[in-house]
Amino acid sequence: MSAGTRPAQQPAEAATAQWYIGLMSGTSLDGVDGVLAEISESGCAVARHASAPLAPELRAELLALNTCGDNELHRAALAASALARTYAGVVHELLSQSRLPASTVRAIGAHGQTVRHQPGLHDGTGYTLQLNNPALLAEATGITVVADLRSRDVAAGGQGAPLVPAFHRRAFGQAGQAVAVLNIGGIANLSVLGASGATTGFDCGPGNALMDHWCQRHQGRLYDEDGSWAASGQVLPALLQLLLAEPYLALPPPRSTGRDLFNPAWLQRCLQAAGASQARPQDVQASLAELTARACVQDMQRHGAGARLLIVCGGGALNGHLMRRLQALLPGVRVESSAHHGLPPLQVEAAAFAWLARQCLHGLPGNLPAATGARGPRVLGAIYPA
Template structure:
């Protein structure tokens, strides 16, 4: 008699703040099978509050606690949709992985250890759903001297790795991160720079739309060489891995400073075109620097749906085949959520999930804190 699959749920609300994606999945060895996908937008007031909490402000502790409660309720809606779609009850799910919303990420800063902070209320989520919740995936790696990010390269290796061939996986969320799955079996991963975070900010500010649909607005503009050069001078780009970043660095004021110095009076669509070029160029430069033998770049995250950005990646890397993760078994909006389902699977089974070569930690660690149903 066949044993029914042990289901896991993964939830992801990324730096782009475009909503919550969730998947229902099970695992066999290193392989992941997604049975259901569901999503929910963030309520406008919650999205605005989460964005504001990336910066210091009045009564932060109180506001952050209430935002975490609201986020947990949004997570719970996605969980219930997944269960309804699958015709399952909560008891069929062994655990769910809920990453939370990163509002500060300063590993190794200040006192040598630093911190990473994801707003979440996993106890409330466990209470509402009746499912064991695994959360707080990054802090153990930071405690072990690591960056706490990116956490997905080990998952990428299991899902997208190809024996004897170097493959790269590029996640274009709010921040771009690259996993290099080398032919010799080793894995490298790091953040490249901004992706949707700045492009979405600029698009919403000037068009009222939350994102640039298929990159059409960027396509209508022209790249501004002076602005591009000013952005390429960012010291983070020259750092050697391990490295990670977020809105702590790539925020609207970062862009405003470079605009003021190099592109006063330019058309907004030209800035959007330049931001898209910056995203594509920083990713391709990182790929060229760390994976010269790579012939395949698999792209996931919301940025994989930006046709203009995908075209720029391909044009800037003509010897590399650039493809959506859709062509490799997982649609772009499911990959990161599936990774957190896998991280929950690893945690509840007492298995490590971190890669010291990626984060710089002193060793492999079991990641996550468990909140029983």
Template sequence: MSGTSLDGVDGVLAEFSGQKCRVAQYSSAQIAPDLRAELLTLNTPGNDELHRAALAANALVRGYADVVQRLLAQAGLRPDAIHAIGAHGQTVRHRPLAFDGTGYTLQLNNPALLAEITGITVVADFRSRDVAAGGQGAPLVPAFHQGMFGQAGRSVGVLNLGGISNLSLLRADGGVLGFDCGPANALMDYWCERHTGRTYDDQGAWARTGRPHGALLDALLAEPFLALPPPKSTGRDLFNPHWLEPLLAAASNAPPQDVQATLAEFTARSCAQDLLRHASDCDLLIVCGGGALNQYLMERLQALLPGVTVQDSALHGLPPLQVEAAAFAWLARQCLAGQTASLPEVTGARGARILGAIYPA
């Protein structure tokens, strides 16, 4: 898995028993700076982008293959011991229902090349079938979250803080709701790199030195997407530097660390208000994704949700950086078994669908 935060590639060797997942091995790799820059650039229209996107997909898949080889070496396994690789690809455009009523979602990937390099069956292209069925194509992880983290008779929230934040609401009666809340790390990482040269704010230490700017926070929270009812999904198509820059006029004299603290507060508030709005009976929020390692952000979430226990997903069986990779391993398993994986009540599609395309070894 390489998510919208573009902080690296996470891979897991996952074993399944029913809906439960055990991660036997975990490995990760950074995305090379030049490839990361190209993937960020490809989120917006540009010159010769079809050619550039194809080559970026090839480079990304070679990074995926390196992580797969490392996992095999760690486990002492041959490729034929693996049923399949679930390879999501890198989302560069996400516009479901737009333009012609169907829209599209685009993940840069070359699953055929990954199958050739690794000698393992690859399952990819998980989102497009749901979009074709009138859905958002996202989020796809709530069904996996239900199997991993659901508790009978208790309402539980699972918050993934990648580049974008998405929330799964696992209801006490077994019902599931899920949707994107807004940005998580995407804007904070952009601002941190612009002013410090670091690609992320380690544990939120820089944000902690600032103070949220009230006028800027109000401007950020006025974004209409935040008030939309589910089903809804978003990405860097909306929450990007071009969206942010005009709003910064509200804090033109603020120190950079105050803007960082404001962006962290924006993420925390947009997530907290969605949990309170849609699951007021929830008393446990399990947090995963890279944002779970941002201690300042976790503290702000807890402060904004005094009646809710906010916990790192490691306390519930899967460390934060392993959850999404394990989810796409599960999605690959569902596809190979010919079983549906989407939840129409989450994505808004006309019905549940088998997700993914198979590239045999």
């Protein structure tokens, strides 16, 4: 399966090709990315991409809902509806760009916003919670919506994440050659596409989430553009050593994580334990960037040793400092943006959820048990008809 971009007006590559929309708002909370893609058994061609920032009050509420607070059910319901309206705006923008009527789109794959991710905990099953109002999204767009794409995998004993390795195989797999794909969103996840066709994947650890938090706190900016602020600082060895000592980073796959672990409170505890509470903010930022890079690299070395190509997607692929650190730490591997392989970094996850929507409607599995640890392949998602 190949991925690429082409004008919406071109004919389908196969008779079975249909239009799908994928929507993604990740743990970085930097906004919503949406793609309009034509998908068939043989290919996934992205025709249009649109994005929208999250309103500051919605972003703050979604971040607050990652931890316990007052009146959570009411606040979560309102936040879910506000997010669905943002999603609808992106859908309408995609339709406007392509001049396609809503009736031509088979379905929308809408991920929702993860606010809790605790698979396997508490009662042996645990849960993963993505805020969304897919019924409202279906009403607002007139298009069938496929949502709740993680919980079936969790019910089957899996982590519910990552769900992108199967799509990575179809988009970036190369016959007879091992390839690794690193998605750096709020959390970083690695897919290993073996030369034999075997595919696995797991969450490495923090991606942009901690760097974004620190940048917002000390710079008043949503993220560190190109990693320039991190590049201006010096890594603090004692702090980095403590950050890398986090037990999660040594766990074997399958494993997944989120803001439940890698959050500001975790960072504050590490700063205090390392005696770095009064360190220069840019030095802490440099250390956080190095944490992300080294956590990803050690997983690449442990589980993707046969790969000589690392394709990077997600917002982290736009961080020049982080990309340079990955390359420096992996001298025998080509580290390249997914833009060089048919899909710009901010389109990959949205395209994956468009593909997952198609899998659901065709009654086909969307998970990879080798990646999530589920008891077997499962059809993922709940369908809200147009």
